[in-house]
Amino acid sequence: MSDQPILRVSALEKxxxxxxxxxxxxxDVAPAECVSIIGPNGAGKSTFFGTVAGEHRPTAxxxxxxxxxxTSWSAARLARHxxxxxxxxxxxxGSRTVEDNLMVARVAADRRSVRxxxxxxxxSRGRTQVQDVxxxxxxxxxxxxxxxxxxxxxxxxxxxxxxxxxxxxVLLLDEPTAGMSLDDTERTIRTLARIRSEHRRMTIxxxxxxxxxxxALSDRVVLMGQGKVVVHGTPEEVENAxxxxxxxxxxxx
Amino acid sequence: MTAQQxxxxxxxxxxxxxxxxxxxxxxxxxxxxKILVTCLVIAFAVPTVVHDANxxxxxxxxxxxxxxxGTNVLFGWTGISSFGQAxxxxxxxxxxxxxxxxxxxxxxxxxxxxxxAGVMALLFAALAGRITGVEFAMLTLIFGQIxxxxxxxxxxxxxxxxxxxxxxxxxxGQNLFLDDKFWWFAVIVATVVVLGLAHIRRSSLGASMxxxxxxxxRAAALxxxxxxxxxxxxxxxxxxxxxxxxxxxxxxxLVTPEILVWALSGExxxxxxxxxxxxxxxxxxGAVILTVVEHxxxxxxxxxxxxxxxxxLVVVLLAPGGLLSLTTVFRRVxxxxxx
Amino acid sequence: xxxxxxxxxxxxxxGMPLFIVASGLTLIFGVLxxxxxxxxxxxxxxxxxxxxxxxxxxxxxAVFLLAALAAAAVLAVVGVAADTAVFKRLYGQDHMITLxxxxxxxxxxxGLTTMLWGNKxxxxxxxxxxxxxxxxxxxxxxxxxxxxxVVGLAIGAGLYLLLQRTRYGKVIRAVSTDExxxxxxxxxxxxxxxxxxxxxxxxxxxxxxxxxPLLSVDVGLAPTYAIxxxxxxxxxxxxxxxxxxxxxxxxxxxxxxxVSYVPDVAGFSLYIAVALILLLRPQGLAGRPVGSAA
Numbered sequence: 055m056s057d058q059p060i061l062r063v064s065a066l067e068k069x070x071x072x073x074x075x076x077x078x079x080x081x082d083v084a085p086a087e088c089v090s091i092i093g094p095n096g097a098g099k100s101t102f103f104g105t106v107a108g109e110h111r112p113t114a115x116x117x118x119x120x121x122x123x124x125t126s127w128s129a130a131r132l133a134r135h136x137x138x139x140x141x142x143x144x145x146x147x148g149s150r151t152v153e154d155n156l157m158v159a160r161v162a163a164d165r166r167s168v169r170x171x172x173x174x175x176x177x178s179r180g181r182t183q184v185q186d187v188x189x190x191x192x193x194x195x196x197x198x199x200x201x202x203x204x205x206x207x208x209x210x211x212x213x214x215x216x217x218x219x220x221x222x223x224v225l226l227l228d229e230p231t232a233g234m235s236l237d238d239t240e241r242t243i244r245t246l247a248r249i250r251s252e253h254r255r256m257t258i259x260x261x262x263x264x265x266x267x268x269x270a271l272s273d274r275v276v277l278m279g280q281g282k283v284v285v286h287g288t289p290e291e292v293e294n295a296x297x298x299x300x301x302x303x304x305x306x307x
Numbered sequence: 308m309t310a311q312q313x314x315x316x317x318x319x320x321x322x323x324x325x326x327x328x329x330x331x332x333x334x335x336x337x338x339x340x341k342i343l344v345t346c347l348v349i350a351f352a353v354p355t356v357v358h359d360a361n362x363x364x365x366x367x368x369x370x371x372x373x374x375x376x377g378t379n380v381l382f383g384w385t386g387i388s389s390f391g392q393a394x395x396x397x398x399x400x401x402x403x404x405x406x407x408x409x410x411x412x413x414x415x416x417x418x419x420x421x422x423x424a425g426v427m428a429l430l431f432a433a434l435a436g437r438i439t440g441v442e443f444a445m446l447t448l449i450f451g452q453i454x455x456x457x458x459x460x461x462x463x464x465x466x467x468x469x470x471x472x473x474x475x476x477x478x479x480g481q482n483l484f485l486d487d488k489f490w491w492f493a494v495i496v497a498t499v500v501v502l503g504l505a506h507i508r509r510s511s512l513g514a515s516m517x518x519x520x521x522x523x524x525r526a527a528a529l530x531x532x533x534x535x536x537x538x539x540x541x542x543x544x545x546x547x548x549x550x551x552x553x554x555x556x557x558x559x560x561l562v563t564p565e566i567l568v569w570a571l572s573g574e575x576x577x578x579x580x581x582x583x584x585x586x587x588x589x590x591x592x593g594a595v596i597l598t599v600v601e602h603x604x605x606x607x608x609x610x611x612x613x614x615x616x617x618x619x620l621v622v623v624l625l626a627p628g629g630l631l632s633l634t635t636v637f638r639r640v641x642x643x644x645x646x
Numbered sequence: 647x648x649x650x651x652x653x654x655x656x657x658x659x660x661g662m663p664l665f666i667v668a669s670g671l672t673l674i675f676g677v678l679x680x681x682x683x684x685x686x687x688x689x690x691x692x693x694x695x696x697x698x699x700x701x702x703x704x705x706x707x708a709v710f711l712l713a714a715l716a717a718a719a720v721l722a723v724v725g726v727a728a729d730t731a732v733f734k735r736l737y738g739q740d741h742m743i744t745l746x747x748x749x750x751x752x753x754x755x756x757g758l759t760t761m762l763w764g765n766k767x768x769x770x771x772x773x774x775x776x777x778x779x780x781x782x783x784x785x786x787x788x789x790x791x792x793x794x795x796v797v798g799l800a801i802g803a804g805l806y807l808l809l810q811r812t813r814y815g816k817v818i819r820a821v822s823t824d825e826x827x828x829x830x831x832x833x834x835x836x837x838x839x840x841x842x843x844x845x846x847x848x849x850x851x852x853x854x855x856x857x858x859p860l861l862s863v864d865v866g867l868a869p870t871y872a873i874x875x876x877x878x879x880x881x882x883x884x885x886x887x888x889x890x891x892x893x894x895x896x897x898x899x900x901x902x903x904x905v906s907y908v909p910d911v912a913g914f915s916l917y918i919a920v921a922l923i924l925l926l927r928p929q930g931l932a933g934r935p936v937g938s939a940a
Binding site for chain 1: 514524526530
């Protein structure tokens with residue numbers, strides 16, 4: 055395996071007017087690694103995540119993805135090159151079925167989304183991939199259900215499925231267990247662990263508040279505070295670091 | 308700009324009918340065949356019951372139906388609002404008018420009309436860049452006005468009096484001067500356009516248009532080039548509007564700046580809305596209704612505007628999904644009662 | 647040189663009615679969050695009402711002003727009616743629905759006008775004594791232009807005082823800036839909306855009445871002035887009365903100069919300006935797209 059990081063973030067800064075959300079972050083992510091970004095509210099995790107995902111343009115610094123400079127790339131361009139993301143609150147196409155939602159995601163990843171001469175959903179390879187992901191995430195029974203009527207837990211799973219069906223190189227998960235009950239959280243952790251073991255080459259970067267998620271999945275943890283990296287390392291290292299206690303004034307939430 | 312301010316989706320976000328998944332959708336060939344048959348039936352049936360001046364009126368209605376269906380690619384399919392579609396309708400009409408002495412074939416004339424309008428639309432979309440939402444709608448309004456004013460001012464466009472004496476030409480030996488011959492020509496062109504639109508609707512582009520309409524941020528995060536999709540939608544709508552405009556020039560025999568007037572841009576939106584923007588045929592239905600009703604009201608009363616405005620208000624306030632959405636409501640009620 | 651000054655003053659004067667009608671629109675935008683197409687119809691109705699009240703004949707200034715104010719008052723009622731019947735019901739709905747409803751209202755009012763007043767355009771004679779021109783040194787100015795200038799400045803000052811120095815003005819600004827917060831503070835936002843509609847429509851009607859002697863009074867005024875006031879509001883900045891004033895003045899002067907020196911291009915200036923603003927500075931001259939009612 056190459057030593058090149060799949061993602062290299064250098065001196066990244068992002069400000070919104072006078073609000074400096076991200077103040078200089080360096081991060082190297084190795085291929086197939088799972089990195090969690092944690093930190094208290096206002097630490098800049100979401101902004102950092104959004105900037106890496108292409109939602110915001112960095113104010114300064116650079117982002118390299120598989121050796122290419124993607125600093126100015128839009129979210130769409132990143133997605134077409136293997137960087138898929140989920141949203142903290144599931145954003146689904148409510149008037150379409152579960153299967154259609156996934157098909158749209160798949161077609162977009164195949165860079166076929168502006169083809170006017172084909173028939174949507176008729177590609178057998180695409181349908182197979184959609185079918186596989188639906189089974190993997192226990193959505194097969196809901197395939198024909200309109201996404202708008204799904205229960206909360208199903209919505210989050212569909213959200214995850216939409217990212218997964220794109221067969222991403224890098225998967226960005228924005229607070230995958232936000233607002234979930236204990237049961238749902240545990241189920242999601244198991245699902246994510248299973249996904250990790252089945253997609254061994256996929257890199258995962260996630261933001262989280264829940265330490266159970268972080269410990270169960272991460273190879274490395276990055277703790278952010280006030281727009282900068284406070285400490286990073288393995289989950290145990292970060293948990294025991296004095297900086298962490300200082301930042302949180304307590305133990306894991 | 309808040310997300311709310313940028314929102315331009317007209318129809319309610321909830322589905323007005325249950326979405327039909329990939330499994331249960333009919334094969335595209337079947338769908339296209341059904342449309343072809345429908346158009347042929349209309350083509351044969353209408354001239355048997357309707358004659359002379361009424362046939363002329365129905366032909367006009369069909370032309371507006373084409374215009375409306377093209378416009379709905381923007382409103383209903385992609386969630387783009389444009390208050391200047393008359394600009395492209397007019398471009399098509401003027402293209403036919405300006406080339407009347409150089410082009411003999413009516414089909415070629417209509418193609419040129421569509422092409423001219425398409426190029427115009429593409430240029431506009433490129434110029435508008437990243438602008439969306441209400442600002443974009445205003446830009447289309449402005450663009451339409453500028454084009455309208457140009458037709459008055461520019462000598463090359465023959466000014467206020469327009470271009471008269473546009474001949475309809477001949478097709479397969481049939482002189483289209485006769486209204487019942489022209490009816491066939493108009494319906495054939497309309498059928499081709501409708502088939503094309505039906506195909507696009509079922510394509511990946513069609514699905515992407517809907518995605519851009521429903522959640523542009525989400526669509527972008529998936530890798531869809533939102534700006535390109537919007538530009539394509541705008542171009543398609545422009546081409547169809549141009550074709551319709553070309554037909555209008557041929558049918559009326561003349562072109563004046565009136566064809567670019569802002570009120571027409573508004574009317575076509577009303578047609579889409581009344582018929583139902585979330586359905587395929589809705590805009591066509593709305594166009595036929597509005598054209599026929601306006602014609603008869605215009606005879607009886609001095610101002611169709613009052614009733615059109617009132618009708619639009621009623622639709623907007625009570626049934627924003629348009630008339631065709633009411634059939635879905637009806638179906639749902641029947642199902643519930645049957646249980 | 648004196649011709650230039652003449653043209654400039656004429657431009658400022660012609661910009662004033664545009665400012666008045668646009669200020670109404672921008673105020674309504676502040677609470678409605680959409681540009682109201684029917685605003686052009688309010689302008690048109692103002693012109694029609696004045697022409698009817700004065701039967702198209704000339705009259706002295708006092709009578710003219712009275713009639714203009716009466717027209718404005720009628721439009722205030724019309725504005726409230728429009729709000730109650732249409733816009734209040736669409737509260738919270740998608741903005742495009744509201745925009746389309748306003749278009750429906752425009753059509754409806756145009757139709758109503760034709761039904762009540764017929765198809766023929768009307769004319770309104772100029773005010774007695776203000777029909778000619780004045781000479782200030784070597785500069786010639788139309789008397790009516792001076793009148794418009796004075797009225798425009800008075801309205802502008804009045805609006806400034808209302809919005810910045812009165813409690814009601816503060817309430818209006820609060821609702822325009824952040825309606826949710828305003829309601830949380832106990833402000834009856836819906837009532838404010840009705841009041842603003844009354845004021846906005848009255849301003850449009852007043853402008854129409856003032857312009858009646860200069861225009862052909864017919865139904866075509868509605869869409870024309872809908873678009874014109876839209877343009878001024880966009881250029882000035884949505885929600886900003888000060889921006890509307892600036893935009894109206896600049897465009898009035900530009901148009902006047904063009905009519906004098908490059909008549910072929912005149913008339914396009916407004917549209918070109920709007921297009922440029924939308925492409926280069928979409929928030930308009932006054933900056934912030936949301937909020938400031940002044």
